[in-house]
Structures are given as C-alpha cells and as structure tokens.
Amino acid sequence: MAEDRLSVIFAALADPTRRGILARLAEGDATVSELAEPFAISLPAISRHLKVLEHAGLITRSRSAQWRSSSLNPEPLREATAWMERYRQFWDANFDRLDAHLRRIQAQTERNEP
Amino acid sequence: MAEDRLSVIFAALADPTRRGILARLAEGDATVSELAEPFAISLPAISRHLKVLEHAGLITRSRSAQWRSSSLNPEPLREATAWMERYRQFWDANFDRLDAHLRRIQAQTERNEP
DNA sequence: CCTATGTTTAACGCATCCGTTAATTAACGA
DNA sequence: TCGTTAATTAACGGATGCGTTAAACATAGG
Structure with missing residues (x-):
C-alpha cells in the first residue's frame, strides 16, 4: 500500500x-x-506479467489490429541503478577515481559536441 | 518456488x-x-526484514553479548546492477563509447599500479 | 454476419508477504 | 539467582502474487 x-x-x-520478457524485448x-x-x-498469465511491467513503466504497449505490441x-x-549507485563505493574500490575520470570525459565531450 | x-x-x-535499513547500514x-x-x-517486523536481507546476502550478522549487529x-x-547493465545501452547513448574509454583507463591504471 | 485469431477479464485456489501481540530464548549484571 | 534488556519465534489475520480454466472482447476478413 506504500507503493x-x-x-x-x-x-x-x-x-x-x-525478466525473461524484458530480455526478449x-x-x-x-x-x-x-x-x-x-x-x-498460459497466455492470461503472460498478460498479467505484461500489465505489471507496464505499471512499472518498464514497457509501453501499442495496438495494431488484434495484436498488442510491447x-x-x-x-x-x-532509476533503479541510480539508487544502487549510492552503494557502489562499497563494492568498487576504483569507483570514485574512475567516476571522476568519467565525469571529466563526459564534460569534455559535451563541450566539444554540444 | 523458482527462487x-x-x-x-x-x-x-x-x-x-x-531499503531504508540498507541506507542506514x-x-x-x-x-x-x-x-x-x-x-x-514492531521489533519482530524488523527482525523479519533483517532475515530477508540476510537471505538475499545483502547483510551479514554477528552477535556480541545480547546484541546482534548487522x-x-x-x-x-x-549482481543486480550487472544484470541491468545489459540494458544500459538502451538508456545511455554514450555508454558504449564511455565504457570503452573507461576500460582503457582501467587497463592503463592496472599496468601502472600492479 | 459469422467465424477465426489475439488478447484480456473474471473467478477461483493456493502460497507467500507483511504486520500484529504474546511467548520464548539468550546473555548481562546486581 | 533473579530481573532486565535484546532479539527471535509462534500464532494469527489480511492483502497480494501467481497460476489455472472459462468466458468475454476486439478486430480482420471471407
């Protein structure tokens, strides 16, 4: 109910x-x-899984004739990885230095290719 | 039952x-x-949450006197981010190039600081 | 129209999740 | 030894998750 x-x-x-469905998509x-x-x-079971994925925003759906494409x-x-990144320093000792480097490269890239 | x-x-x-417990830890x-x-x-509810986290390997626990430290x-x-990384190319257009750069830096770093 | 095809909704069963309160276990310390 | 503190286990209730089969809905197309 928090949701x-x-x-x-x-x-x-x-x-x-x-996860298998996402991999296929x-x-x-x-x-x-x-x-x-x-x-x-069964197909109804898959239909429900798709509804869950759609509700989570992980897929979008469109209809064409009687087919529904995901x-x-x-x-x-x-978003999920962004949350996990907060803990990245705990499992990747090189993270801080590499991340800094990454940001530098990115900033430079953005300057050169605006 | 798949688990x-x-x-x-x-x-x-x-x-x-x-997630709040992990943030605190x-x-x-x-x-x-x-x-x-x-x-x-309640405390029993927390106790259960800790059991779930422990079962997932997200925390380890030790006991000292009557206190149990997590x-x-x-x-x-x-592992979770590793799974998600497979999809990173879909949401980060720069990923491939930056990742390549990252690997180059990392390799160089490892050569210089073995 | 009628029917075939693709998909969803309805209704149900069962297992798991999440919370509660009460009882139990474990260890410290006067 | 007895009481206090820390935490877990037991027992229960309600909500949710995941599967099923049967029925309903939507659209193409003869």
Whole structure:
C-alpha cells in the first residue's frame, strides 16, 4: 500500500518470467503470443506479467489490429541503478577515481559536441 | 518456488523499509533496535526484514553479548546492477563509447599500479 | 454476419508477504 | 539467582502474487 515507484520497479524485476520478457524485448518489439512462446505458462498469465511491467513503466504497449505490441522502456532501470549507485563505493574500490575520470570525459565531450 | 538468486535480491529490494535499513547500514553497522528506531513498526517486523536481507546476502550478522549487529554486504547489488547493465545501452547513448574509454583507463591504471 | 485469431477479464485456489501481540530464548549484571 | 534488556519465534489475520480454466472482447476478413 506504500507503493513508491522504486518498490514497484524492483517488484516487477523480482520475477524470472518478467525478466525473461524484458530480455526478449531487448531484441525488439513483440506481441503477447510471441512473448509467451518460450514459457510454459498460459497466455492470461503472460498478460498479467505484461500489465505489471507496464505499471512499472518498464514497457509501453501499442495496438495494431488484434495484436498488442510491447516495447522496452528502460527508464525505470536507470532509476533503479541510480539508487544502487549510492552503494557502489562499497563494492568498487576504483569507483570514485574512475567516476571522476568519467565525469571529466563526459564534460569534455559535451563541450566539444554540444 | 523458482527462487533464483536474482529474484531473491530484487524481492528484498522491493520493500521501502528494507531499503531504508540498507541506507542506514551504509553509514555503519547497527543493532536491531537501532535499525528499528526510525520506523513505526514492531521489533519482530524488523527482525523479519533483517532475515530477508540476510537471505538475499545483502547483510551479514554477528552477535556480541545480547546484541546482534548487522553490516552491509553490497555484493548482491553488484549482481543486480550487472544484470541491468545489459540494458544500459538502451538508456545511455554514450555508454558504449564511455565504457570503452573507461576500460582503457582501467587497463592503463592496472599496468601502472600492479 | 459469422467465424477465426489475439488478447484480456473474471473467478477461483493456493502460497507467500507483511504486520500484529504474546511467548520464548539468550546473555548481562546486581 | 533473579530481573532486565535484546532479539527471535509462534500464532494469527489480511492483502497480494501467481497460476489455472472459462468466458468475454476486439478486430480482420471471407
């Protein structure tokens, strides 16, 4: 009932079928039936998983005739990783130095290619 | 019942109280009571959250007298981000180039400071 | 229109999650 | 030894998650 955005995103990622769906969508848009094909579960079950992913903002959907196409929307993954980055210093000793370097490069790049 | 490791990790992160506990532990080890203090829920509830975090490998625990201290173990966060990195190219256009640069720097650094 | 195809909704069962309060365990210390 | 403090386990209730099958809906197309 809290249902903050980050919780919804992580909960959506906490199911292997949904992660499998995202992996498939990384290769291109797909219909519900196409997404269901690799899994040994019913179509309604897949339909629900898609609704969860959509609610988390991880996919967007469009309809064309009787087909509903899903496409990956990675924005929430950026949010999730952004949250985890706060802990990165704990598991990557080189992070601070490399990150600083990265920022320098990025800033330079932005100056050269505005 | 699948309970692959990644699912357990993401599920553990899908609760705001547990993320709050991790945030607190990022500032240093703490006892159960200390961890419970900011939250308006009972001690047994916190105790369960800690068990979930421990099961996900996100914390390790030690006992000293009647106090049980928890400490952050960020390794699973690394795994989770590693999974998400597969999608990074979708949300960070500069990723490929910057990553290449990063690797070059890293390799150079390792040569210079073995 | 009628039917075939793709997808969703409805209704249900079962397991797990998250919280509670009460009881129990563990260890310290007067 | 007895009481206090720290934490966990037990037992329960309600909500949510994930699966099923059957029914409904939407659209193309003869």
